[in-house]
Amino acid sequence: MKFNQLISWSLLSTLVTSQSIFTTIYEVNPQNLDINSPIPNLNSKDSQIYFDNLVGKDTSHSKLSLELIDLVNDQIDDVSNIQKPKLIINLAGDVDLQSKEIKPIFQTSNSLKTYFKNFKYGHKKQLSNEIISFGEFQDDSIKEFFKYFNEKAQAIWSNFKSQNQKIIKTYNPTNDKLFINEISSLKHLQDYATSKSSVESKNQVYIVNFNSLLSIARKIGKNSQTYIHQQQSLENLLVNEMSKFYHIFIISNPSINQDISHLQKRAEQSPIFNLKNYGTKQACEIGTNNCNNHGQCTQLKEQWSCVCSPSFNKTTSKTTVWVGSDCNKKDVSVPANLFLWTTIALVLLIVGGIQLLASVGSDPLPGVLDAATLSTSKKNI
Known part of the structure; x- marks a missing residue:
């Protein structure tokens, strides 16, 4: 009996573990997605081929599964997004995205963390601690645009807070420095897209490592108003603003064994928060x-x-x-x-005036006035 229970518990723990390590890939404003169809589950190789094909790498030598063929055909048919640069949000932690414009397109039981860490395509540019760009750049305008990002970040964050307080009436801004860094980087990238100096290719790729939601969830929980507001504000930024300029994908990585304490320490030491000179x-x-x-x-x-x-x-x-x-x-x-x-x-x-009046009223009257007062009182008697 004990042996059967041991097997049952081991199978259950294996099932829970296997379900919890799924990486989910979301797309913002997908054009050719059947909402009622089940979410395909791709293996690690097919997942990497999907993103290789997305950015324009040669995948003709690769053997595609039926699920991957359907996804690649959806890529080709997505005319509205095909001409936009790609923005990939590499999100630490498994999140439940609430926006109706963000849809899961496939899952994989393997983590894509190593794939994006070793991602290679064209020329690589480190724009900030959070954003890495890849592609064939026509000029150095984006590098120049991010040159003074640390100096601008405080103002960027202040503008972001004021905008969200108008959109979300009960908005509760966080003091998590990691979130402030990451959001400021995204907003600055959006500002670059709207600037006249931006020259971007459709095959240009931006990978943003976004770890702060996991940091906030571990500190105060996913049910806290702060966490809910920060996730909602991130979704609003991606859906309502940045999707006009970028074809956006969100990689929701499982939170198991993800250590981001060193990132939080690095954010606290950032000159963004102590920049006076x-x-x-x-x-x-x-x-x-x-x-x-x-x-x-x-x-x-x-x-x-x-x-x-x-x-x-x-x-x-x-x-x-x-x-x-x-x-x-x-x-x-x-x-x-x-x-x-x-x-x-x-x-x-x-x-002082009140005390003076009180003291004057308590002083005895002069003899003549006192005698007159007494005689008057006798007459009344």
């Missing part, structure tokens, strides 16, 4: 948006930082003093101190 004047001007037009980048020793200047409003005849590392905050210390001390002075004056 810059190595060059240009970096200072880009990172602070020219000190928000309230000062100038000035060299102090070997570093450059903002020296703020007061501004005068001719309409209101008021002078505003600016402070902060990028001169974006009004200095309210003077009016605040004036209001505080004025309030304290008024309170002391009122308390």
Whole structure:
């Protein structure tokens, strides 16, 4: 009996393990997908052939399975996406994507982590800690665009938060530095796509290693509002904004044995969150948006930082003093101190007046007035 139970538990654990290590591949806005058809399960080789064919590698020598042939034919028929550069989100952790525009196209029982780690196609460019690009670039515009990414990241993240607070009414922004880094990288890539300087080939490929959702899930759980909001904001960014420029795939890797602690430490040490001094004047001007037009980048020793200047409003005849590392905050210390001390002075004056009146009322009357008061009271009697 015990032997049968042992076999049953071992089979059950094997089944659970085999189900939990499935890697799911999603496509954003697929054009030729039968929603009612079952999700095909490809082996490791077929999965790699799919992505090789997607980016334009020669796969004529490869033997294709029937499931893979159908998927490749869908690729060819997808006219709206075939001319777009490819964006592959290599997502750590198994996620349940909620957007109706994101559909699973196939699964594989083998991890694609090694495949994307060793991915080779054309020229490789490391754009940020999170984004690697591959392809035949016509110029170095994208490398130049990401040159000052660290200096711009704080402003990028601030804009992203404000946009999502308008879209998601109960949006709760995270303080997870890994998520801030990764989202800022994606937003900067979107800004590149919308810029006039972007020159991209349809076979160009971007691989984004996105690990922060797994980090947040492990720290506070998948049911937390923060995790739900961050996943929703990522989906909104990919579906509503970036899919206009990129043919997007999301690789949901199983979370078993994925160690990302070193990535979290690297994110916390990133200069994005402690950048107040810059190595060059240009970096200072880009990172602070020219000190928000309230000062100038000035060299102090070997570093450059903002020296703020007061501004005068001719309409209101008021002078505003600016402070902060990028001169974006009004200095309210003077009016605040004036209001505080004025309030304290008024309170002391009122308390002193009340005490003075009380003391005057308790003093004895002079003799003549006291006698007059007594005589009047006798008459009344």
